[in-house]
Amino acid sequence: MARVPVAEGIFTGLDADPQLIGSRCTECGIVTFPAQDSCPRCASTAMAEHLLPRRGRLWAWTTQDFPPPTPPYTGPTGRDFVPFGVGFVELADEVKVETRLTSADPAALAVGMEMELVLVPFRTDDDGNQVVTFAFRPVTSGASA
Numbered sequence: 234m235a236r237v238p239v240a241e242g243i244f245t246g247l248d249a250d251p252q253l254i255g256s257r258c259t260e261c262g263i264v265t266f267p268a269q270d271s272c273p274r275c276a277s278t279a280m281a282e283h284l285l286p287r288r289g290r291l292w293a294w295t296t297q298d299f300p301p302p303t304p305p306y307t308g309p310t311g312r313d314f315v316p317f318g319v320g321f322v323e324l325a326d327e328v329k330v331e332t333r334l335t336s337a338d339p340a341a342l343a344v345g346m347e348m349e350l351v352l353v354p355f356r357t358d359d360d361g362n363q364v365v366t367f368a369f370r371p372v373t374s375g376a377s378a
């Protein structure tokens with residue numbers, strides 16, 4: 234089964250060490266995700282591709298207990314739907330990214346904890362490919378390091 238990204242231009246590294254693709258304003262330095270063609274702060278169009286750090290800190294989160302509206306949501310619905318966590322992860326004081334979380338367990342999530350980018354199965358497309366999207370998971374310290 235081939236793995237394909239849920240959308241182009243969102244992340245790199247399908248096989249290992251994925252990174253989110255953001256943009257950075259070469260005039261004022263602001264970083265955005267997803268990448269934008271013009272700067273939301275100074276309106277410059279001198280935006281350069283900027284790969285975001287793979288780790289950050291959980292800034293806020295909640296759980297998605299029912300399928301989001303379709304469209305734009307294209308994932309499982311009905312009995313196939315599995316609740317998931319959603320939140321904002323702050324990456325290197327540069328940008329807060331709205332993201333799916335690998336856990337929807339309140340006991341496993343805490344504001345300020347270190348999070349790491351991973352790619353997770355999202356759905357299977359009509360050609361039998363596994364469509365993957367990005368998510369952040371808690372970084373577990375110790376033991377298996």
Ligand SMILES: [Zn+2]
Binds near residue numbers: 259262276
């Ligand atoms: Zn700018």
